Amino acid sequence: MIVAGCDVGSLTAKAVILNDNEIIATAVIRAGTKPEESADKVLDKALERAGLARTDIRFAVGTGYGKERISFVNKSESEISCHAKGAWWCMPSVRMVIDIGGQDAKAIKIDEKGNISRYIYNDKCASGTGRFLEIMADAMGVNLEDMGDLAELSTEQISISNQCVIFAETEVVSLINDRKKPQDIINGLHHAIANRVASLAKSIGVEQDIVMTGGVAKNRGVFQALSKGLGLPVKALEKIDPQLNGALGAALLALEHV
């Protein structure tokens, strides 16, 4: 039985296709300005990889910031439900999911049965979201994708004193003018975002195992900094790219409908 999950975020769109309980194809694309078009594109890409057609899909669930605009879904679900579902399916030992998306950050607590017990999210302030790193990468003239690798070369510890994206951007510019090394600044930025997200997670009580999902989870620097910020190890999601977790959860919820 073929089902699909589609997660249209602010920066990327993701699709996961399942055959019963097995992942058969996934796709990630950069989201355009129109969520419906991004959704169509990413689904078709995943279908192509699976060698299937749209008519093969029995049920599809949409999630993410553009979920209301996806044309082909049978139902839309909250990102919180999808992230919890996806992470628990990948690793039943998970009790906390920390997801940093392009426009928000969430911390979700789940019980041993995979039910959501508590969650919190920040979408009011850009600090502590993927947008923070995006703006900083821009200010520094580096690729967002390269930040994790660059930070590994850091030798000097720099702490960014401003939380606000606008003020931190100015701080970064003056650090560059002070001839601080880009790798050290980037490492400082990773700790800044991680600490912000860690305090969000701590506000609902941290429990292990902790996994990190979302595009920012691919950045090893933030990943390590988050473990430090929480004072507890953060685990990598097994079975799937952390960026696809929301779409996977959507597909799993689709499976429950058929």
Place this chain on the structure above:
Amino acid sequence: MSRVAGCDVGSLTSKAVIMENNKILGWSIIKSKSDPEESANSAMQTALEKAGCTLDSIQYCVGTGYGRDRISFINETKSEIACHGMGAKWLVPSARTIIDIGGQDCKAIRIDKDGVVEKFITNDKCASGTGRFLEVMAKVLDIGLDELGDMTEKTETPITFASMCTVWAQADIIKYINSGYSVEDIGAGINAAMAKRVAMLANTVKIENDVCMTGGVAKNKGVVSTLEKVLGVRIRRVRKADPQIAGALGAALISQSKINNGGSK
């Protein structure tokens, strides 16, 4: 005769005021440089030139603002809050609540009848509700800060922004521009968003009449008029001097009281 000075080195602008016998002889507002010491020197020099006197003739000088510890020519430093309280009291003697919006911060200060600070709150953590918010938005709209201030009276239908965060509001503006909203509606919406954020801060010190506004943003008519509506109070306009020099003025007034109390250089 007592000739004194005050110097306020802010993150975006630096200000100096020269006073003699409770009258302003000269003042300056300059764009801050990367080195606070240079900013202070330059602001002071400009004010001295306008006053037609030299640094030697200044009997006492107080420094304030974020760069105050780097000013070379002062006798002592005072907190911004104390200086703004004194400065506002001189500008508007009936003032009990002062809302000061600077380039990178926002303060609400409550003073007693002598200008002594009773209660205050500062936001310098978040760009929203500070001059920086307006600066970023004016840039996106491609208009000057002065023009932005005029937008509120030009429309009856300001946009309501969903988010107060400077980053998200910036993204929203681009969407509104692309959907064909007028610059007036967007600009007035920006002023309203700013006023709402500032009101949140001001309400925490329990506003008492009279209210006055200082700092560079006090020159933005749109923010002031919207803030009056949101707070439900009249805001006394500062007319005796440029509202942006309130901090430096307060520093000069503190200098003056030092001289009058027998202290000298």
